[in-house]
Amino acid sequence: MEISTIPSGNPVSDERLTEILGNPGFGKHFTDHMLRIEWTPDEGWHDARIEPYGPLSLDPATAVLHYAQETFEGMKAYRHEDGSIWSFRPEENAARMVRSNHRLALPALEVPDFVQAVDELVKVDQRWVPDQAGEKSLYIRPFMFASEAFLGVRPAQHVTFMVIASPAGAYFRGGVKPVDLWLTEEYTRAGRGGMGAAKTGGNYASSLIAQQEASGHGCDQVVFLDGQEGKYIEELGGMNMYFVYDDGRIVTPESDTILEGITRGSIIELAGKLGHQVEERKITIDEWRDGVTSGRIVEIFACGTAAVVTPVGALKWAGGEVPAAHEAGDVTMMIRSALVDVQFGRAEDTFGWMHRIV
Ligand SMILES: *Cc1c(COP(=O)(O)O)cnc(C)c1O
Numbered sequence: 001m002e003i004s005t006i007p008s009g010n011p012v013s014d015e016r017l018t019e020i021l022g023n024p025g026f027g028k029h030f031t032d033h034m035l036r037i038e039w040t041p042d043e044g045w046h047d048a049r050i051e052p053y054g055p056l057s058l059d060p061a062t063a064v065l066h067y068a069q070e071t072f073e074g075m076k077a078y079r080h081e082d083g084s085i086w087s088f089r090p091e092e093n094a095a096r097m098v099r100s101n102h103r104l105a106l107p108a109l110e111v112p113d114f115v116q117a118v119d120e121l122v123k124v125d126q127r128w129v130p131d132q133a134g135e136k137s138l139y140i141r142p143f144m145f146a147s148e149a150f151l152g153v154r155p156a157q158h159v160t161f162m163v164i165a166s167p168a169g170a171y172f173r174g175g176v177k178p179v180d181l182w183l184t185e186e187y188t189r190a191g192r193g194g195m196g197a198a199k200t201g202g203n204y205a206s207s208l209i210a211q212q213e214a215s216g217h218g219c220d221q222v223v224f225l226d227g228q229e230g231k232y233i234e235e236l237g238g239m240n241m242y243f244v245y246d247d248g249r250i251v252t253p254e255s256d257t258i259l260e261g262i263t264r265g266s267i268i269e270l271a272g273k274l275g276h277q278v279e280e281r282k283i284t285i286d287e288w289r290d291g292v293t294s295g296r297i298v299e300i301f302a303c304g305t306a307a308v309v310t311p312v313g314a315l316k317w318a319g320g321e322v323p324a325a326h327e328a329g330d331v332t333m334m335i336r337s338a339l340v341d342v343q344f345g346r347a348e349d350t351f352g353w354m355h356r357i358v
Pocket residue numbers: 074199203235236237238239240259260261262263264303304305306
């Protein structure tokens with residue numbers, strides 16, 4: 001794929017960049033450039049370009065604003081000790097976006113084109129990839145949306161794919177701390193045949209009210225149960241879940257309506273290599289409550305690209321609560337460091353997960 005570049009005439013100064021990278025936060029500052037590719041049925045993907053970062057001008061009738069035909073991805077670029085820059089399993093993000101796009105009736109962007117698009121933007125904006133101190137990285141957000149100006153209800157005939165990037169600081173400032181979870185019994189995030197397995201903004205829109213409910217009860221995140229029976233654990237609004245048992249087994253929920261995280265999938269392989277038996281199966285909310293109470297479940301954690309691995313503290317619901325299985329348990333922290341060490345090039349990449357960009 002041919003990608004043209006229009007360099008920014010107004011890049012952030014070195015002084016300002018040092019300031020930003022010193023305390024990047026999350027999703028607040030954006031690199032000097034963005035990447036964009038257009039699609040129409042006649043031309044297919046065309047006009048791939050990197051251009052100065054800036055606002056988009058959209059017709060008020062742009063389809064995505066009305067019918068939410070949109071998908072996105074989340075990934076990171078990591079700077080290794082020697083200055084080189086790497087991404088983690090980018091083909092997995094690319095392949096997942098193809099699956100999400102299929103569900104949202106958006107065109108597929110081929111895996112190599114997706115990977116190339118991300119690589120080229122990171123290369124152009126490589127000075128924005130922070131040093132690895134404090135687990136800093138460059139968060140990358142590829143996304144695709146219905147850009148046709150048309151109010152009829154059908155798949156858009158003009159689609160835009162974009163990549164933007166934003167430096168990210170450590171998710172946990174002051175050390176890894178367990179998060180308390182709220183069990184919502186009113187809201188679900190997905191139903192049978194719905195969009196639960198697609199990475200699309202609509203799933204996030206529908207999770208916000210439950211997230212508000214969680215905050216209102218002093219919790220950090222919300223746990224969703226299956227839509228059909230309200231019995232099986234699905235996932236959090238943007239993270240998958242893991243349960244560690246007293247015999248060393250590790251269990252993660254299996255469901256057609258969860259978003260299968262790349263972190264989740266990587267942990268299945270990694271934990272296996274570390275000697276744990278890993279099971280993907282249905283888990284009921286009662287198994288969680290009873291397991292923690294009886295001591296059979298000894299650790300619980302959530303996982304996703306942004307936070308990598310987060311220990312889970314208490315589970316609360318209307319009228320009850322079970323305490324933390326364990327404060328940041330040993331298995332949780334061992335899996336977390338094993339993964340982070342591969343990402344930052346401090347451990348051997350035995351699975352061939354890392355992809356060199358610079
Ligand atoms: C992105 C996402 C995850 C985590 O996926 P990773 O590939 O591990 O970052 C989990 N759940 C939902 C709903 C998501 O959108």
